[in-house]
Amino acid sequence: MKIDKNCRYMKTHEWVRVVGDLATAGITDYAQSQLSDVVYVELPEVGDAFDKGEVFAVVESAKTAADVYMPISGKITEVNEALSSPQLVNDDPFGEGWFVQFTPSDLSELDALLTPQEYQEHVAQEEGGH
């Protein structure tokens, strides 16, 4: 399982990476492996604003459809149009398979998210529970 050291994580398997004033979010490598082949990603529109924890996207795989939650509050500035080839989410979840870019409204919300280390432990725990 890949982990990106520059991201913070949600227990629901979303990642967020903040560079300067801009944040990028997507789903983790573990999430894509659990979903299996992603067949469709429903993205929000540029200009939409979401609070942390709100559903901002839906990811559909051959197996299921899952809601994707906003890691920290913000306003969408760009969506990844390349996800019309949804396989990118499976191939490169932390890179080409990103979902949205947004302007965070409160960076202190990051503190409540899991660190890469904590996320790794969380996944190990979930796996153990299975």
Next chain:
Amino acid sequence: MSYIPHTDSDRAAMLAEMGAEDIGDLFLDVPESVRYPELKLPLPLSEMEILGELRSMSEENADLDHHACFLGAGAYNHFVPSVVGHIIGRSEFYTAYTPYQPEISQGTLQAIFEYQSMVCALTGMDAANASHYDGATSLAEAAIMAVNVSRGKRRKIIVSPTVHPEYRATLRTYTPGSDLAVTGDEEPTSNLQPDGDTACLIIQQPDFFGQLAEASELKQLAEAVHAAGALLIVNTDPISLGLFTPPGEYGADIVVGEGQPLGNPLNFGGPYLGLLACREKCMRKMPGRLVGETVDTEGRRGFVLTLAAREQHIRRERATSNICTNQALCALAAGAYLAAMGKSGLRQVAKLCYHKAHYAATQIAAIPGFDLVGDKPFFKEFVVRCPKPPSEINDALLEQGIIGGYDLGQDYPHLENHMLLCVTEMNTRTEIDCLVEALEEVTHD
């Protein structure tokens, strides 16, 4: 799999677990006076006697083997070729359900796929689902779908007053509890102009009165709807598409319709079949099930439930549709019907309906006291203004073995004493002439 009933020891174990002595203990909450009521039933009859009794009761129905029918208004008496019954009666097919492990039932999936493909060809759309309960629920689901296509941002549904009154009533059962507004049909000539808050405009072609708008006129309407950023939903009669322009050609985004005319008998009002097809851009918001064609790991053709993820059994807390099951058997009948008729057969049915309806309309319009209403071309239904209340006329017709038309005054107050008559390929010239004669007599009474 054999059916394995509970054994006495199973029951004893379950009762012991619940701390009950016998099954009667489980019903102690029911007041004793109503716990085991004495039913005053007649004495038992033999199978032979009961069949006789039921037969004599069913013979009191005004069935279509013994009556000429000129009633349409959403449910249509069309010929059903025998092959339809033979196909849907096969035990491999004979179920109302899509299987829950669908891919193991390749034959069922292929039949659904073919149904979907024919509905697409008929309507001029890219994708069709399989299926809804009836035309009315298809229309309501299409409206909700249009709202979802706008990501819930557009909250207004405009519906033409010439859409079937029961369909509009059904649509209104879907919207309470949401802040969706259904409007446009308050008056016979309401404003149907879409605005920035409009999710969709719903029209019917041929409309409830049987009338057809010109395809060019509908194309302009579609352009206006699209310019406002809304979707055009067209409710249609699938038989009419054998003869007239498919909605896809004049710009419809979602096409719905009652599928009963396609190989399904009138059945006293159900089960019927809801058709729903749409353009590719709306496909992801389409409710229900969609079967797709694919290849297996060895490259062989196969079929899968493609959009099952949209079904309630996966994301039910966020489901956007009421559809939990479908009308697989009625859809199969529609598929078998379309396959049996083919392009030319369907066209011939539509032509027969058209010509017979026009013959009937001309004859009726010539009767003093009766007038043909409406200035547009019509398909198989038309409106006549009557010299008497339609209910009285229909009573008189029924005495002569004729099922008369639909009383429009019950839905449209300004159409009191107006009747909607329907003529299909099933009505013979003799039947039509008898109807005309009977209507002439009615005016003399």
